[in-house]
Amino acid sequence: AQTVTQSQPEMSVQEAETVTLSCTYDTSESDYYLFWYKQPPSRQMILVIRQEAYKQQNATENRFSVNFQKAAKSFSLKISDSQLGDAAMYFCAYRGSGGSNYKLTFGKGTLLTVNP
Amino acid sequence: EAGVAQSPRYKIIEKRQSVAFWCNPISGHATLYWYQQILGQGPKLLIQFQNNGVVDDSQLPKDRFSAERLKGVDSTLKIQPAKLEDSAVYLCASSRLAGSYNEQFFGPGTRLTVL
Numbered sequence: 001a002q003t004v005t006q007s008q009p010e011m012s013v014q015e016a017e018t019v020t021l022s023c024t025y026d027t028s029e030s031d032y033y034l035f036w037y038k039q040p041p042s043r044q045m046i047l048v049i050r051q052e053a054y055k056q057q058n059a060t061e062n063r064f065s066v067n068f069q070k071a072a073k074s075f076s077l078k079i080s081d082s083q084l085g086d087a088a089m090y091f092c093a094y095r096g097s098g099g100s101n102y103k104l105t106f107g108k109g110t111l112l113t114v115n116p
Numbered sequence: 117e118a119g120v121a122q123s124p125r126y127k128i129i130e131k132r133q134s135v136a137f138w139c140n141p142i143s144g145h146a147t148l149y150w151y152q153q154i155l156g157q158g159p160k161l162l163i164q165f166q167n168n169g170v171v172d173d174s175q176l177p178k179d180r181f182s183a184e185r186l187k188g189v190d191s192t193l194k195i196q197p198a199k200l201e202d203s204a205v206y207l208c209a210s211s212r213l214a215g216s217y218n219e220q221f222f223g224p225g226t227r228l229t230v231l
Contacts, residue, residue, distance in 0.1 A: 004158070044119070045159075045207070045222040091158050103149070103172055104220065106158025 002027045002094050006107035013082045014115050020067075021077045021110045023092030031097040034068065034075045035104070040088040048090070051075065079112075087114045118142065120223035122208050128229045134196040137226045141189070141210030147171075148185055149220060150193050151207040159207055165191060195228075203230045 003026045013019035025034070036048040051059045051068050059066050063083075067076045079086055092107040121140040129135050141148050146167050151159035162181065164172040167188040176183070180199070185191040195202055205225040211218040 044224045047219055050219075093158070102147075103161040103164060104159070106160070108156065108158050 002029075002032075002096070002105045004092050004094050004105055004107040006092055006110050008110045009108070010111045010113070012113040012115060013079070015082055015084060017082055018078060018080045019082055019112065021079075021090055021092075021112070023075045023077070023107060025073050025075065025092070025094050027073070027094065027096075029096055033095045033097070034066075035093040035095070036064070036066070036075075036077045037091045037093060037106075038086075038088045039091065039109075045091070049077070082114050084114050084116060087112055120208055120210055120221055122206075122223040122226055124226055125224060126227050126229075128231065129198055130231050131200055132197040134194065135198055135228060136192050136194045137206050137208075137228075139191045139193070139208030139223060141191070141208070142221055145210035145212055145221075146188070147211045147213060147218070148191050149209040149211075150183055150191070151209065153205040153207055153225070155204070162193070198228075198230045200230050203228055 005024045007022055032053045034051045037045045038048045039045040049059050049061045049064050051066050058068050063080045065078045089109045089111050091109045093104045095104050120142055123138050127135055148165045150162045152162050153159040162176045163183045165185040168185045181195055183193045205227050207225045208223040209220040211220045
């Protein structure tokens with residue numbers, strides 16, 4: 001079974017600074033997808049960024065980028081120029097590529113605080 | 117485009133009582149998911165529907181949990197009887213299809229407290 005591990009329960013960053021959230025995963029599959037979701041307090045979860053395992057190029061979405069290391073099974077999220085609105089719980093998630101593996105497997109999350 | 121709707125937003129019940137949650141997915145989304153998110157943990161899939169058929173319910177405690185998706189649109193999740201450990205946020209999500217690249221959109225969740 002796939003597992004996702006987020007080793008940082010909490011992180012903090014100063015506004016306008018850069019922060020990196022860590023995620024490792026375990027799988028025997030060669031083709032899969034990885035995601036970072038953001039869950040603000042009392043608000044719904046939204047997708048921040050996704051990475052296809054077959055792509056070597058790291059995904060980027062504006063201030064958000066990932067460092068995908070397939071051999072190391074590592075998938076970290078970098079937030080540049082942090083803003084107060086980035087404060088939230090961040091979840092790393094894994095999804096397989098076929099059959100009933102379409103379900104998302106989530107890590108326990110990292111609570112990000114942004115200090116003004 | 118309207119998002120995923122869920123109701124109620126909050127529910128407090130006593131153990132051994134019954135409770136039901138409702139979810140209305142985004143229009144046209146064929147796939148619907150129910151997740152359980154216990155405090156301090158990431159969401160865990162309970163059940164996945166493709167239209168009105170069940171695709172995956174391997175982690176649904178079937179002795180007390182049930183779910184249906186009549187007509188392939190709205191869905192209800194029921195707990196009967198509830199236990200203390202069922203206290204959690206129940207998230208509903210939907211996607212156009214079940215394919216890996218299809219983004220799942222989440223509702224605001226229902227926070228259940230079992231006393």
